[in-house]
Amino acid sequence: MEGDQEQDWIRAAVKGDLQAYGQLVHLHQDMVFSLSLTLLKDRQDAEDLSQDVLVKAYRMLPQFKGLAPFKGWLYRITYHEGLNRLKKIRRQRSTLDLNDQVGNAHTETTGALDELEAADKRKMIRQALDHLAPEDQVLVQAYYFEEMSIREICGISGLSESNIKIKLYRSRKVLHEVLQKAWVDEQAR
Numbered sequence: 739m740e741g742d743q744e745q746d747w748i749r750a751a752v753k754g755d756l757q758a759y760g761q762l763v764h765l766h767q768d769m770v771f772s773l774s775l776t777l778l779k780d781r782q783d784a785e786d787l788s789q790d791v792l793v794k795a796y797r798m799l800p801q802f803k804g805l806a807p808f809k810g811w812l813y814r815i816t817y818h819e820g821l822n823r824l825k826k827i828r829r830q831r832s833t834l835d836l837n838d839q840v841g842n843a844h845t846e847t848t849g850a851l852d853e854l855e856a857a858d859k860r861k862m863i864r865q866a867l868d869h870l871a872p873e874d875q876v877l878v879q880a881y882y883f884e885e886m887s888i889r890e891i892c893g894i895s896g897l898s899e900s901n902i903k904i905k906l907y908r909s910r911k912v913l914h915e916v917l918q919k920a921w922v923d924e925q926a927r
Contacts, residue, residue, distance in 0.1 A: 762808070770816050773820060777823070777824055813894050814893065814894040
């Protein structure tokens with residue numbers, strides 16, 4: 739039923755209904771922001787990118803054919819815009835000869851032991867993901883956190899299924915090694 743509602747919102751938004759587009763934004767803004775943050779590692783840059791992506795998606799909405807899920811279409815826009823923004827940021831940093839600083843994921847906790855453990859795990863996973871190339875981080879996030887299929891990721895990234903499977907395998911291997919080392923280091927404390 740939710741897919742039918744989304745299709746209704748898309749049709750209405752194409753006709754200029756801003757409230758309908760607002761519903762689409764509400765439904766997908768967390769995914770857009772999460773991917774943006776994964777790519778850019780900076781909350782402010784991710785917020786800016788998310789806003790730019792949602793504006794661009796609105797302008798491009800008449801081009802959406804509905805052959806693939808809207809979420810995948812929006813993910814693809816975010817992915818490509820994020821990579822472009824990342825290249826631009828890197829060029830600016832190298833031009834200005836600034837040190838490349840990687841932002842840490844901000845995690846809020848309520849103070850309960852379970853919350854602290856969950857935060858530590860998220861931080862450890864985020865730090866492990868930082869060992870991957872940005873493109874590989876996006877693939878891991880899409881497959882494991884957004885639960886997209888290999889085929890959907892192919893449509894987003896333009897990579898072949900076998901290439902994605904290889905990249906995911908290599909990424910899992912790197913993540914396993916990094917997380918295992920972090921766990922051993924944590925136990926040694």
